[in-house]
Amino acid sequence: MSTLTGKTYAITGGNSGIGLATARELVQRGAQVAIFGRNPQTLSATRHELGAAALVVQGDVTRHDDLRRFFDAVAQQFDRLDGLFVNAGSASFAPIEHVTQEYIASLFNVNFIGAVQTIQQALPLLREGAAVVLNSSMYTTIGVPQSSIYTASKAALESLARTLSAELVERGLRVNAISPGNVATPLLSRLGMPRTQLEAVAATELARMPVQRFGSAEEVANAVVFLLSPDSAYMLGETLVVDGGRSRL
Numbered sequence: 208m209s210t211l212t213g214k215t216y217a218i219t220g221g222n223s224g225i226g227l228a229t230a231r232e233l234v235q236r237g238a239q240v241a242i243f244g245r246n247p248q249t250l251s252a253t254r255h256e257l258g259a260a261a262l263v264v265q266g267d268v269t270r271h272d273d274l275r276r277f278f279d280a281v282a283q284q285f286d287r288l289d290g291l292f293v294n295a296g297s298a299s300f301a302p303i304e305h306v307t308q309e310y311i312a313s314l315f316n317v318n319f320i321g322a323v324q325t326i327q328q329a330l331p332l333l334r335e336g337a338a339v340v341l342n343s344s345m346y347t348t349i350g351v352p353q354s355s356i357y358t359a360s361k362a363a364l365e366s367l368a369r370t371l372s373a374e375l376v377e378r379g380l381r382v383n384a385i386s387p388g389n390v391a392t393p394l395l396s397r398l399g400m401p402r403t404q405l406e407a408v409a410a411t412e413l414a415r416m417p418v419q420r421f422g423s424a425e426e427v428a429n430a431v432v433f434l435l436s437p438d439s440a441y442m443l444g445e446t447l448v449v450d451g452g453r454s455r456l
């Protein structure tokens with residue numbers, strides 16, 4: 208894999224799970240990273256761990272002004288960006304009868320509108336040859352009960368990767384998506400399910416996994432770093448599935 212020394216990347220949700228694992232891998236390979244997230248504790252721990260290689264800014268992807276502040280700081284510190292990982296996302300599951308307009312709006316607000324606003328605001332900083340990666344979900348390729356709104360918000364990102372690839376190719380930009388399967392991250396504990404229900408869901412999912420285990424954030428991060436790096440220069444509008452074979456076998 209090519210070296211990333213001197214390159215700069217921005218990651219939303221870089222203070223936890225897949226985003227943090229991606230930040231670690233990028234830094235290990237010589238890059239500098241700008242991280243955006245909400246939780247002050249994990250942001251502070253990330254700043255402490257990554258040290259001078261990381262710019263850390265607190266904010267919410269649903270807030271235009273927070274994103275403006277983030278990318279202003281990125282411009283000041285890094286000048287330009289070699290890549291953007293649009294990773295911040297929220298998951299929630301509900302039977303269709305329980306879905307309300309507010310529920311749809313809250314998921315789409317973070318997962319889709321937040322992603323669009325992130326790309327829009329990063330665009331002036333992305334240098335020619337830069338790569339954008341959107342974090343989708345393997346659930347877009349199979350039917351998973353009670354995931355209708357979450358999965359639709361992720362399917363919209365895969366569509367965005369294709370359309371924006373066509374729209375931005377003349378500027379020398381590439382847009383792809385990553386589609387992770389079930390990955391062991393703090394996301395599960397944020398679902399608001401009682402522990403027993405969570406364990407039952409995890410056991411059901413595990414039984415369907417050909418490799419009989421959840422993926423790790425690092426395994427997804429390796430694929431994200433590939434899509435962010437010049438090693439994937441001939442890939443545009445693609446969705447790369449990293450799910451231990453769950454959706455294919």
Ligand SMILES: NC(=O)c1ccc[n+]([C@@H]2O[C@H](COP(=O)([O-])OP(=O)(O)OC[C@H]3O[C@@H](n4cnc5c(N)ncnc54)[C@H](OP(=O)(O)O)[C@@H]3O)[C@@H](O)[C@H]2O)c1
Nearest residue numbers: 220223224225244245246267268295296344389390392394
């Ligand atoms: N884990 C899986 O099985 C799986 C599978 C497929 C796709 N994904 C996707 O992977 C992405 C990362 O999730 P993860 O599994 O790594 O879970 P995670 O550890 O819970 O990370 C989620 C990240 O998103 C950030 N975030 C959420 N809402 C935000 C907002 N409104 N503004 C700014 N940051 C926000 C969180 O920041 P704070 O902690 O500061 O709130 C956190 O850094 C998500 O888009 C998720 O849908 C995960």
